[in-house]
Amino acid sequence: MAGNGPLHGITVLDLSRILAGPYCTFLMAELGARIIKVEAPPKGDDAREYGPFRGGKSTYFSSINRGKQSIALDLKNANDKRIFETLLAKADVLVENFRPGTMEKLGYGWTELHRRYPRLIYAAASGFGHSGPWSARPAYDMVVQGLGGMMSITGNPGQPPVRVGMSIGDIGAGLYAAVAINAAIVARERTGQGVKVDVAMFDCQLALLENAIMRYTVSGEIPGPLGARHPTITPFEAFATADGYVIIAAGNDVTFGRLAAALGKPAMAQNPDYASNEKRLANQPKLKAEIESVLKDKPTVRWLTIFEQAGIPAGPINSIKQALEHPQVEARNMLVTVDDPKSGALKLAGNPMKISGMDDPPTRDPAPDLDADRAAILKELGL
Amino acid sequence: MAGNGPLHGITVLDLSRILAGPYCTFLMAELGARIIKVEAPPKGDDAREYGPFRGGKSTYFSSINRGKQSIALDLKNANDKRIFETLLAKADVLVENFRPGTMEKLGYGWTELHRRYPRLIYAAASGFGHSGPWSARPAYDMVVQGLGGMMSITGNPGQPPVRVGMSIGDIGAGLYAAVAINAAIVARERTGQGVKVDVAMFDCQLALLENAIMRYTVSGEIPGPLGARHPTITPFEAFATADGYVIIAAGNDVTFGRLAAALGKPAMAQNPDYASNEKRLANQPKLKAEIESVLKDKPTVRWLTIFEQAGIPAGPINSIKQALEHPQVEARNMLVTVDDPKSGALKLAGNPMKISGMDDPPTRDPAPDLDADRAAILKELGL
Numbered sequence: 001m002a003g004n005g006p007l008h009g010i011t012v013l014d015l016s017r018i019l020a021g022p023y024c025t026f027l028m029a030e031l032g033a034r035i036i037k038v039e040a041p042p043k044g045d046d047a048r049e050y051g052p053f054r055g056g057k058s059t060y061f062s063s064i065n066r067g068k069q070s071i072a073l074d075l076k077n078a079n080d081k082r083i084f085e086t087l088l089a090k091a092d093v094l095v096e097n098f099r100p101g102t103m104e105k106l107g108y109g110w111t112e113l114h115r116r117y118p119r120l121i122y123a124a125a126s127g128f129g130h131s132g133p134w135s136a137r138p139a140y141d142m143v144v145q146g147l148g149g150m151m152s153i154t155g156n157p158g159q160p161p162v163r164v165g166m167s168i169g170d171i172g173a174g175l176y177a178a179v180a181i182n183a184a185i186v187a188r189e190r191t192g193q194g195v196k197v198d199v200a201m202f203d204c205q206l207a208l209l210e211n212a213i214m215r216y217t218v219s220g221e222i223p224g225p226l227g228a229r230h231p232t233i234t235p236f237e238a239f240a241t242a243d244g245y246v247i248i249a250a251g252n253d254v255t256f257g258r259l260a261a262a263l264g265k266p267a268m269a270q271n272p273d274y275a276s277n278e279k280r281l282a283n284q285p286k287l288k289a290e291i292e293s294v295l296k297d298k299p300t301v302r303w304l305t306i307f308e309q310a311g312i313p314a315g316p317i318n319s320i321k322q323a324l325e326h327p328q329v330e331a332r333n334m335l336v337t338v339d340d341p342k343s344g345a346l347k348l349a350g351n352p353m354k355i356s357g358m359d360d361p362p363t364r365d366p367a368p369d370l371d372a373d374r375a376a377i378l379k380e381l382g383l
Numbered sequence: 384m385a386g387n388g389p390l391h392g393i394t395v396l397d398l399s400r401i402l403a404g405p406y407c408t409f410l411m412a413e414l415g416a417r418i419i420k421v422e423a424p425p426k427g428d429d430a431r432e433y434g435p436f437r438g439g440k441s442t443y444f445s446s447i448n449r450g451k452q453s454i455a456l457d458l459k460n461a462n463d464k465r466i467f468e469t470l471l472a473k474a475d476v477l478v479e480n481f482r483p484g485t486m487e488k489l490g491y492g493w494t495e496l497h498r499r500y501p502r503l504i505y506a507a508a509s510g511f512g513h514s515g516p517w518s519a520r521p522a523y524d525m526v527v528q529g530l531g532g533m534m535s536i537t538g539n540p541g542q543p544p545v546r547v548g549m550s551i552g553d554i555g556a557g558l559y560a561a562v563a564i565n566a567a568i569v570a571r572e573r574t575g576q577g578v579k580v581d582v583a584m585f586d587c588q589l590a591l592l593e594n595a596i597m598r599y600t601v602s603g604e605i606p607g608p609l610g611a612r613h614p615t616i617t618p619f620e621a622f623a624t625a626d627g628y629v630i631i632a633a634g635n636d637v638t639f640g641r642l643a644a645a646l647g648k649p650a651m652a653q654n655p656d657y658a659s660n661e662k663r664l665a666n667q668p669k670l671k672a673e674i675e676s677v678l679k680d681k682p683t684v685r686w687l688t689i690f691e692q693a694g695i696p697a698g699p700i701n702s703i704k705q706a707l708e709h710p711q712v713e714a715r716n717m718l719v720t721v722d723d724p725k726s727g728a729l730k731l732a733g734n735p736m737k738i739s740g741m742d743d744p745p746t747r748d749p750a751p752d753l754d755a756d757r758a759a760i761l762k763e764l765g766l
Contacts, residue, residue, distance in 0.1 A: 006563075006570030006578070023593075027559075031566045051615060052601050063597040110739070129737065132714030140632040142613065143698035146621070149706030151611065153548030154537065161611040161621045161628055161700050164547050165536030166591055175558040176410075180389075180736035182565030183414045187389030189572045195389070196739040203735035206706065206717045208549055210406075210732050213718075214446040216703045217730035218435050223703055228534065228544040230525065232434060238529070238544045245544050249523040315526035317544050320599045320606055323532030323589065331515030334589045335596075347600035349593050352586035353563035354512065356493070356579040 005032020005358050010185065012093040013038055013084075014068065017045045019141070019167055020125045020201060021097035022064045023174030024181070028093075030351040032358070035068040036091075036377065037368065038084065044072060044370040055342035062367040063348050066338050070368035071377050075106045086381045088117050092188075093181055097125040100135045110196045121184045121194040125173045129200030139201050141169035148205025153212050155225035162225070172204040234280040235259070238317060239292050243299040248291075249313040256280070262310040263294045333360050340366040388415020388741050393568065395476040396421055396467075397451065400428045402524070402550055403508045403584060404480035405447045406557030407564070411476075413734040415741070418451040419474075419760065420751065421467060427455060427753040438725035445750040446731050449721050453751035454760050458489045469764045471500050475571075476564055480508040483518045493579045504567045504577040508556045512583030522584050524552035531588025536595050538608035545608070555587040617663040618642070621700060623675050626682040631674075632696040639663070645693040646677045716743050723749040 010033040014025045022045070025035045039045050050060040071087075073080040088094065094113070096103060103109050103124070113122055124130060127139020145151050145163050155162035177199040184195050206213065212223045215231070223231070228238035228247070235256070238245045250256045253276065260269035268274060268290060273283045280287055295303060300316050307314035318326070329335050334350040343366075351360060393416040397408045405428070408418045422428055433443040454470075456463040471477065477496070479486060486492050486507070496505050507513060510522020528534050528546050538545035560582040567578050589596065595606045598614070606614070611630070613619035618639070621628045633639045636659065643652035651657060651673065656666045663670055678686060683699050690697035701709070712718050717733040726749075734743060 006566035008570075009573070010569070027562055028566075031563070052598060054601055059597050059601045060594065063593060128711050129715055131737075132711045134709075134711045134714075138696060140619075140634070140696055142611070142619065142621075142630055143632055143696055146630045146698045146700045147706065147709065149701050149703045150548065151621075151700045152702045152706075155545055155548075156539070156543055159542055160539055160623075162538055162545055162608075163611045163621075164551075165533065165538075165606075165608060166593065166595060168547075168551070168591075171591060171593070175562065176735050178562045179410055179558065179565060180414070180738060182562060182569060183389035183411075183736075184738065186393070186565060186568045186572075187391075189569075190392070195741070198737040198739075199735060200711070200715065200737075202709070202711055203715055203717050203733070203737075206712065207732050207735040208551075208554060209703065209706075210446060210549065210554070211443065212549060212703050213707065213732050214442050214729070215435060216707070217718075218437055218442045223548075225545075225548060228525070228546045236523075236525065238525075238534075238546075240543075247525055247529045249526055251523070313521060313523055313526055315529045317529045317534045318532050319535045320532045320592065320595050323530065323535075323592075324596065324599070326517075326530065326585070328511050328515045328517045328583070328585055329589065331517075332512055332583065332586055334586050335600075346597070349590050349596045350586070352559050352582060352590040353566075354514075354581040354583075354586075355563060355567065356581075358578070 003032065003359065006355060007031040007033035010034070010092045011036065011090060012095060013087055013091045015094065015096040015098070016125065017097065018047045019064065019170035020173040021095050022047070023171055024123070024125065024177040025068065025095055026064045027174065027178045028181070029067045031353065036087065037065065037068050037070045038087070039070055039072050039370055041072040041074050044070070048370065055340070055344060057340065057342040059343055059346060062338060062340060062343060062346055065367035066348065067365040068368060069373035069377070070370055071374045072371035083378065083381070083383060086383060088120060091120060092185065093121045093123065095123045099138055100126050100130045114194065117194070119188060119192065119194050121181060121188065121197065123177055123181050123197035123199070125177050125199045125201070127200065128202050130198045141167040144169035144201045144205055148202055149209055149212070150205050153223050153225055156227040157225055168208065169201045169205060172208050173199050173201040176204050176207065232281065233277060234284045235287060235291060239288065239295050241295045241300045241303055242297060245317050246295065246300045246303050247315045247317065248307065252277070255312055258310050258312050262306050262312060263291065265294060333362060337363045338366050339363060386415065386742065388413070389738060390414040390416035393417070393475045394419065394473060395478060396470055396474045398477065398479040398481070399508065400480065401430045402447065402553035403556040404478050405430070406554055407506070407508065407560040408451065408478055409447045410557065410561045411564070412450045414736065419470065420448065420451050420453045421470070422453055422455050422753055424455040424457050427453070431753065438723070438727060440723065440725040442726055442729060445721060445723060445726060445729055448750035449731065450748040451751060452756040452760065453753055454757045455754035466761065466764070466766060469766060471503060474503060475568065476504045476506065478506045482521055483509050483513045497577065500577070502571060502575065502577050504564060504571065504580065506560050506564050506580040506582070508560050508582045508584070510583065511585050513581045524550040527552035527584045527588055531585055532592055532595070533588050536606050536608055539610040540608055551591065552584045552588060555591050556582050556584040559587050559590065615664065616660060617667045618670060618674060622671065622678050624678045624683045624686055625680060628700050629678065629683045629686050630698045630700065631690065635660070638695055641693050641695050645689050645695060646674065648677060716745060720746045721749050722746060
């Protein structure tokens, strides 16, 4: 956590587990907030048991809980409830991702929380939200990706289904929750009052689709998967080369002309079938075959050089390894080191929110062991 | 924009075009901020020319610019610069997604802006950020999805590449920018000073990968695409049924036992090859074939009923149409209506950030025509 980050001075009590909630508070930690994980004994956050492990500690857990503190509290035990309530009285934000109704059963539903801690902002990330007929149902990332339509527009037509390769169901909800919580902190400066933020993974999938929803509601046509192709611009897709693929993004007639020249096929730009984006879109299969007939003669790296010199936007399909070796990664500090006492040095994703005057050191603090900060927190609370 | 949203009273000058920047300010508009699009004459935001059109107006543009205002200003013209600077003096936030260096050329680089408008928060969303050797390069969503590794983990092994079906390159950057800007507004309450927020589409791709980065840096194994399968939990994937697919998320031994029973194959749960998640993961192809041999007898909808009754997390792969017909969509107001004077009634994605006390009406204001609010804004400024 950055001591001079914009959220410096903000304390977040984090009851959340696994991914959506912890990712939200991870973002807040990167911006300088203090995150106190309140974990259920005896095991704490379920993600502590997710591999891969190193030195007996979950690196999955470390990756999204670095720089947070931990206290184990049984919210059904009177003494632990007293500690929790003392923390609530000092906290700015409470984040949880239980199934709706769980907080009420523990005696910490929004009505009760707001009555007792009027300045507290309460954020709930759940599968289907705190209202509606599906509210009480559990959700998993892939189930939500399927229900929300995301998988229906991702993949190759006629081939087996594809999920987005990262957990867009959870990570998406974490991002929208962070946007809303930070706005709620802004509002509290004006109103003096906390609010309840209710973010559903399912709702977030719809919000992320956006453009696809508009295309369907306007045209009545149901969008399908398009492989690695842009829905309305051509050529704007991945093409096969001698040794892999290259993505070419020729968004207008000028760039298309340059592409025709760079491929050594200037006549292509004169072909009436390719005279406009509309024509190119209508003749996409033919155009793709024509482009690939040339691309297959050279490897991707050669084509990238040619396209760069010709001013044609293009790029490779990098593996994770290749992506991390991109020169911007070091220049932008997008791979940071966590020196974990159990796991040793871990290399993890950096913070993409670069802010003037905010520290962005090459290292981050490790994720806490379960209950690691109990003594310090109790002392601080005078308990 | 919600008059009682948490960002009520915040004014954003929005120089951004197309998607990443406009999506960021769209989120802020939904939270109550006033967004003034400052567009370059004579055409304004390029997205105004993106289809599909209805009534001569881009519905693509409408979908992410609803509820904003528009003024056309030529930032190379002295009179328009005076108007822009009067707006800057009153604004809280400036958002742009030009290529790095453009603002400096216009005389509005961060150093100059911060000197003249110390309270102004300046957010730049660019392809590769405002530092590093690739800073000046342009970027497109699909190129960034390829460069950043996202496409390498999305798709089916050995099949042609797949992009994430929505513009995760742009939308991702818009989300992180909104998190950072809102945090910067929080900080300004304390410091009285604005900051510069520098978000790169490429950095955001790495931040979204997170778990895949950790898996690679810890194990040295380069993650590949896994179709619709979870990397470490089995069975947790899409399976073929008689008429399509069903996603089954059996995350532990208890759920796996239920699944075996629900499929009428209780012996499966006793098979030593499937005795633990580790075993099931190692024998995933065999287990998948065994599960699909039963699933192929019934359509997806029948299996969903069976799995629901058995307490097994499962779901369909909904089309966009089916996703929008889900009962939570109406219950959560996730499809709102924009009554556009040119396009008529448009149905667009709602706001997934539900906040207590904040209006969430079933309608939103339309997107502005280019320069539609000039007279009102000039009058307000006394110009």
